[in-house]
Amino acid sequence: MAQAAAAAGDALKRKGRASLYRIVGIIVGLVVLLVAVNVATHGDFLAPGNVLNILRQIAVNAILATGQTFVIITAGIDLSVGSLVALTGVLMAGTLAGIHTPWLAVLVAIVVGIAVGGGAGAINGTPVVKFGLPPFITTLAMMLMARGVAFMFTNGAPIEIDNAGFNDLGSGLLLPTLGRLVHIPGIPVPIVIMVAVVVAASFVLGQTRFGRYVYAIGGNEEAARLSGIAVGRVKLGVYIISGALAGLASLLLAARLNSGIPQSGLGYELQSIAAVVVGGTSLMGGRGSIGGTFVGALLIGVLYNVMNLLNVQSYAQEVVLGAVILVAVLLDELRKRYLAAR
Amino acid sequence: MTDAVAPAVTPYLAMHGVSKSYPGVQALSGVDFDVRAGEVHALVGENGAGKSTLVKILAGAIQADSGEIDIEGKPVHLSSPKAAEERGIAVIYQEFNLVPSLNVAENVMLGREPVKGLAVDRPALRAQTLAVLERLGVELPIVAEVRTLAVAQQQMVEIAKALSVNARVIIMDEPSAALTQDEVGRLFEIIRTLTKQGVAVVYISHRMDEIFTIADRITVFRDGRYVETGDAKNYTPDDIIRLMVGRTLDAHFPTLPPDPPRDKPQLSVRGATSPGRIDDVSLDVYPGEILGIAGLVGAGRTSLLRAICGADPLPKGEVRLEGSPLRLRGPHDAIAAGLALVTEDRKSQGLVLGMSVRENVTLPHLELFTHNGRVDRREEISAVAKLAAELRIRTPSIEQLARNLSGGNQQKVVLAKWLLEKAKVICFDEPTRGIDVGAKAEIYELMVGLCRGGASIIMASSELPEVLGMSMRLAVMRQGRIVHVFARGEATQESVIRFATGTAA
Numbered sequence: 001m002a003q004a005a006a007a008a009g010d011a012l013k014r015k016g017r018a019s020l021y022r023i024v025g026i027i028v029g030l031v032v033l034l035v036a037v038n039v040a041t042h043g044d045f046l047a048p049g050n051v052l053n054i055l056r057q058i059a060v061n062a063i064l065a066t067g068q069t070f071v072i073i074t075a076g077i078d079l080s081v082g083s084l085v086a087l088t089g090v091l092m093a094g095t096l097a098g099i100h101t102p103w104l105a106v107l108v109a110i111v112v113g114i115a116v117g118g119g120a121g122a123i124n125g126t127p128v129v130k131f132g133l134p135p136f137i138t139t140l141a142m143m144l145m146a147r148g149v150a151f152m153f154t155n156g157a158p159i160e161i162d163n164a165g166f167n168d169l170g171s172g173l174l175l176p177t178l179g180r181l182v183h184i185p186g187i188p189v190p191i192v193i194m195v196a197v198v199v200a201a202s203f204v205l206g207q208t209r210f211g212r213y214v215y216a217i218g219g220n221e222e223a224a225r226l227s228g229i230a231v232g233r234v235k236l237g238v239y240i241i242s243g244a245l246a247g248l249a250s251l252l253l254a255a256r257l258n259s260g261i262p263q264s265g266l267g268y269e270l271q272s273i274a275a276v277v278v279g280g281t282s283l284m285g286g287r288g289s290i291g292g293t294f295v296g297a298l299l300i301g302v303l304y305n306v307m308n309l310l311n312v313q314s315y316a317q318e319v320v321l322g323a324v325i326l327v328a329v330l331l332d333e334l335r336k337r338y339l340a341a342r
Numbered sequence: 343m344t345d346a347v348a349p350a351v352t353p354y355l356a357m358h359g360v361s362k363s364y365p366g367v368q369a370l371s372g373v374d375f376d377v378r379a380g381e382v383h384a385l386v387g388e389n390g391a392g393k394s395t396l397v398k399i400l401a402g403a404i405q406a407d408s409g410e411i412d413i414e415g416k417p418v419h420l421s422s423p424k425a426a427e428e429r430g431i432a433v434i435y436q437e438f439n440l441v442p443s444l445n446v447a448e449n450v451m452l453g454r455e456p457v458k459g460l461a462v463d464r465p466a467l468r469a470q471t472l473a474v475l476e477r478l479g480v481e482l483p484i485v486a487e488v489r490t491l492a493v494a495q496q497q498m499v500e501i502a503k504a505l506s507v508n509a510r511v512i513i514m515d516e517p518s519a520a521l522t523q524d525e526v527g528r529l530f531e532i533i534r535t536l537t538k539q540g541v542a543v544v545y546i547s548h549r550m551d552e553i554f555t556i557a558d559r560i561t562v563f564r565d566g567r568y569v570e571t572g573d574a575k576n577y578t579p580d581d582i583i584r585l586m587v588g589r590t591l592d593a594h595f596p597t598l599p600p601d602p603p604r605d606k607p608q609l610s611v612r613g614a615t616s617p618g619r620i621d622d623v624s625l626d627v628y629p630g631e632i633l634g635i636a637g638l639v640g641a642g643r644t645s646l647l648r649a650i651c652g653a654d655p656l657p658k659g660e661v662r663l664e665g666s667p668l669r670l671r672g673p674h675d676a677i678a679a680g681l682a683l684v685t686e687d688r689k690s691q692g693l694v695l696g697m698s699v700r701e702n703v704t705l706p707h708l709e710l711f712t713h714n715g716r717v718d719r720r721e722e723i724s725a726v727a728k729l730a731a732e733l734r735i736r737t738p739s740i741e742q743l744a745r746n747l748s749g750g751n752q753q754k755v756v757l758a759k760w761l762l763e764k765a766k767v768i769c770f771d772e773p774t775r776g777i778d779v780g781a782k783a784e785i786y787e788l789m790v791g792l793c794r795g796g797a798s799i800i801m802a803s804s805e806l807p808e809v810l811g812m813s814m815r816l817a818v819m820r821q822g823r824i825v826h827v828f829a830r831g832e833a834t835q836e837s838v839i840r841f842a843t844g845t846a847a
Contacts, residue, residue, distance in 0.1 A: 208716060209709065212717060219694035219696045227759065228673050
């Protein structure tokens with residue numbers, strides 16, 4: 001029995017090692033690529049400023065994709081996050097304009113943004129759980145409605161944000177002293193928030209009961225139900241998480257742009273799905289990880305950045321991105337088949 | 343010129359010495375079977391007798407390992423469903439192969455639509471369908487979508503479809519299972535119309551009354567072997583039942599513990615009713631007892647177990663555990679109370695195949711391993727490793743995906759889920775379906791062990807030897823009701839079948 005436990009421990013380690021090898025492989029490949037790109041861009045690419053720039057640019061997508069990962073692992077999908085970015089953005093801007101005590105305004109705005117996002121997630125999830133509607137439909141409806149409400153609220157015009165405290169969340173810097181050591185002015189706040197979200201989500205998905213249930217539901221919903229899991233509550237939970245994180249991502253975007261813009265977030269839902277899929281999460285549910293999603297978001301961010309540095313035309317960038325998504329997922333599928341065949 | 347000899351009846355279809363094996367199972371061994379034009383030939387046998395395997399071979403869905411199949415005296419190779427169709431063999435399964443959203447005519451002519459230019463020639467489509475229906479002597483709304491039709495009408499569509507491809511032999515697998523008495527009468531009229539036109543019908547059923555009403559000849563299979571064939575008029579239902587079960591009970595069942603004292607039931611069900619599934623079912627199970635439930639397919643065995651364990655809602659009736667009524671809003675409540683359901687289909691209901699053995703086992707009771715919101719993996723590993731050793735789950739590691747285990751070991755994983763936190767009542771639905779003999783014996787031993795530990799077991803099974811060999815008391819269900827409960831040692835295969843088929847006096 002002790003032997004069995006030891007064997008299990010070994011197997012876990014082996015599994016851990018296998019995924020470690022995979023990650024090391026990816027990183028080695030990435031490093032080679034990065035060095036090559038760095039040479040091609042005459043050193044611009046790996047300049048500290050540019051690296052921070054990439055990370056700051058992917059913060060919004062990485063946070064959206066994190067929420068999306070939860071939904072997709074349950075074999076669902078959330079098409080509403082792009083529109084929710086717009087809706088919560090304009091509502092936060094409106095809140096900031098309406099409250100005159102600056103610190104209170106920031107606090108209320110944050111609560112409004114995240115609560116409205118989470119509430120919209122609950123509206124997405126309820127018909128899925130109660131009536132078995134496909135999440136594609138409920139979130140598509142929310143995508144249309146949230147965008148519409150955002151336009152109605154602002155009459156189509158952006159709402160400016162002049163609250164310095166709020167705007168610092170988008171463009172402020174932390175730890176300037178530490179930054180000086182590596183010749184940067186500090187670590188941008190959005191990067192810190194993104195890392196916190198990724199770490200927390202990774203913990204929830206990988207270490208908690210809720211996380212285990214998310215995988216079980218995606219793997220076999222009926223078996224999960226018969227195991228006594230409150231399937232409805234867990235599914236509702238993932239849509240609320242996705243909506244709330246859309247509110248948080250919107251906060252970073254609005255703070256960076258100093259305004260709430262009803263046109264913002266267009267197509268973000270697809271960008272987030274792309275990051276999740278490139279990160280190895282199965283659209284069929286049951287498999288995937290936050291770490292993978294982060295790598296997916298990073299890869300897409302790096303790609304855009306490199307193409308910009310190499311002066312690739314913006315229309316062509318879309319073509320390249322599409323092709324990369326296809327190839328990445330195809331390679332992952334072939335890898336799985338190879339492993340299954342052994 | 344010699345005397346006029348009556349021509350020997352050359353059967354349309356004949357099988358000689360056909361065998362088929364699956365890993366660990368000899369499904370058919372050297373069986374003979376023949377079908378003459380225009381006859382109704384009943385094929386009978388218990389579950390596992392090899393009927394479905396034979397049907398699949400004739401349908402071209404699988405190929406025999408050895409043996410010969412002749413059509414009109416010439417050997418043929420039924421390499422695919424298409425090949426079987428071309429040889430005039432059609433199969434009507436219990437699960438119809440219809441497209442629910444297409445209309446009757448479109449279904450009947452599916453894949454063979456008459457065309458005019460590029461478009462489907464709708465008038466011709468309807469005319470051809472009508473012609474087929476006329477041959478059958480039935481009327482159907484040919485432009486109605488199939489999903490709007492009653493089951494009996496859908497069955498007619500299937501038969502029409504078979505006829506439209508000029509089937510010479512139509513195999514019907516349990517065709518009356520979902521039909522009312524009147525509808526069965528209509529079905530028999532249609533079958534007689536078919537046979538008058540020279541079409542043969544292979545009728546597979548458990549229902550003795552139907553077989554003796556419609557069949558010209560009867561063939562009995564048992565344990566994958568051919569037993570005998572004869573004219574129906576030479577048999578009585580009792581003869582057939584005896585031929586079906588005529589064997590000694592397999593000796594691989596463990597010795598059951600003596601009956602427990604029956605003073606306080608562990609689980610009581612009173613008046614459990616779910617329309618169309620179970621009808622006013624009451625039963626008691628005592629600690630340390632195994633209650634077997636027998637019955638034909640569709641008799642309500644699975645529905646009863648699912649209702650007891652909260653998997654399906656129970657609109658009417660009560661489930662009491664140790665005397666106190668349970669409120670079952672879902673599986674969660676049942677599990678919390680100590681009821682466990684080992685479902686009949688472990689792949690679709692029992693396991694998350696893409697998760698490891700460890701993750702599957704701890705799924706119902708993850709709270710045991712959660713401290714401060716975090717699941718402790720080391721605790722999980724030691725608990726599951728212990729169980730895996732006790733149950734002798736054969737897997738390289740408990741981190742192996744459930745998908746990669748054999749059927750028997752998968753079943754042990756399902757069982758382990760409910761042993762982690764000792765369940766008081768365990769409902770087994772087809773506990774050994776699709777697993778090999780060795781693993782079966784192990785599962786039986788485990789069940790006995792659970793009983794000795796004071797658990798109550800309700801076991802539903804369609805394998806008669808299993809329910810007979812493993813039950814202390816045996817309840818027989820028919821059409822949603824418990825029609826008889828045998829005390830220990832009273833039940834025989836014949837008597838159980840009589841109650842299950844409704845032929846008991």
